[in-house]
Each structure stands twice: as C-alpha cells, then as structure tokens.
Amino acid sequence: MRHSCRRIGWRRQNGAVAVEAAVTIALILVPLLTFILLFGRYFWYYTAAQKAVHDATFSISSLPIADIRAGRAEDLAARIIEWETADFDETTRSTKAPAVDCWYRFPATARDLSRFNCSTAGLTPVVVRTSLTMMVNDPFLSPVMSNGGLLIVTEMTMRYVER
Numbered sequence: 001m002r003h004s005c006r007r008i009g010w011r012r013q014n015g016a017v018a019v020e021a022a023v024t025i026a027l028i029l030v031p032l033l034t035f036i037l038l039f040g041r042y043f044w045y046y047t048a049a050q051k052a053v054h055d056a057t058f059s060i061s062s063l064p065i066a067d068i069r070a071g072r073a074e075d076l077a078a079r080i081i082e083w084e085t086a087d088f089d090e091t092t093r094s095t096k097a098p099a100v101d102c103w104y105r106f107p108a109t110a111r112d113l114s115r116f117n118c119s120t121a122g123l124t125p126v127v128v129r130t131s132l133t134m135m136v137n138d139p140f141l142s143p144v145m146s147n148g149g150l151l152i153v154t155e156m157t158m159r160y161v162e163r
Contacts, residue, residue: 038138042150045088045136050154052084053098057130057156060100065162071119074100077130095135095149102160103127124162131155 056077063073077100085093102118102125113126137149 041138042136042152045092045134046152046154048085048087049132049134049152050156052081053130053132053154053156055084056080056098056100057128057158060128060130061158062161065124068102068118068125069122073102073118073128081130081132089137091137092134095137097133099131099133101129101131103129125160127157127159129155129157 059076059080060068060073063076067073067076078098081096081098085096100118101115103113103115104123105126106114106116106123116123118125118128131154133151133153135149135151
C-alpha cells in the first residue's frame with residue numbers, strides 16, 4: 001500500500017518542473033536579455049564614436065603645420081567622424097557635435113599649456129584634442145528618460161609630431 005501512494009504522489013508532480021522553468025525564464029531571463037540588448041546598442045554607439053575620435057585625432061596629430069594653420073584640422077576631423085559614424089541612425093547623426101582643440105605652450109617658457117583655436121594661433125601645437133558629443137535616442141527608453149536619450153561624450157588627446 002505504501003508503494004502505490006508514492007506512485008500517485010509522483011504522478012501529481014510530473015509537470016511542476018516545467019512550469020517552474022517557464023516562470024523563471026519569463027520573470028528573470030527575458031528582462032535580463034532585454035537589458036543586455038538595449039545597453040549593448042549603446043555600447044556599440046560609444047565604441048564606434050570613440051574609434052572615430054581616435055582616428056581623427058591621430059590624423060590631425062600628423063597633419064603638416066601649414067594645414068593646421070589654414071583651418072584644415074577641423075574639416076579633416078569632421079570628415080573622418082562623419083565617415084566612420086555613417087552607420088548611426090539619422091536622429092543620432094543629427095546630434096553629433098565634433099570639436100578640435102590645439103594646446104600650445106605660450107609663452108615658450110610656461111609650464112602649463114594654453115588652449116587656442118587651431119587655425120588662429122601662429123604657434124606649433126604641443127597636443128591636439130578631438131571630442132565628440134552626441135545623443136543616442138532609443139525608441140523604447142526615450143519615453144522613460146527625461147532628455148529623450150543617452151548622452152555620449154568621447155575625447156582623445158595626442159601629442160603633435162611637428163612635421
């Protein structure tokens with residue numbers, strides 16, 4: 001008689017593990033996967049923007065001084081950043097604001113560097129810096145966020161190689 005009661009008890013528990021697994025997947029794994037996919041998108045934007053800023057700064061750091069004084073540094077940085085971020089959606093691309101700064105030792109005996117516009121200073125820069133500010137808009141999180149998206153700011157500073 002004892003054995004038959006055990007068998008009846010096992011029959012009542014046959015689908016319980018499957019139901020528990022379904023509830024666990026629905027309550028834990030689906031929100032976790034959604035979180036990973038949404039923020040993975042933001043990290044992709046940040047990585048692509050950081051790479052574009054790095055490449056623009058690298059190109060400007062080896063640009064001839066005559067081109068820097070002629071104002072071609074800002075144009076070169078804008079073209080490189082535009083080309084490398086062409087895969088971004090239109091709303092994100094419209095919020096991009098690249099900037100280029102040159103840092104000079106002025107006067108020549110100064111310990112600290114002074115920031116000037118690259119095309120207006122008649123000196124040779126010590127370092128160049130490129131930065132990019134943009135707003136990544138997400139159709140799912142925009143209603144929740146107060147500013148409508150996630151602000152991404154990247155910058156890169158390199159020594160000027162004085163060609």
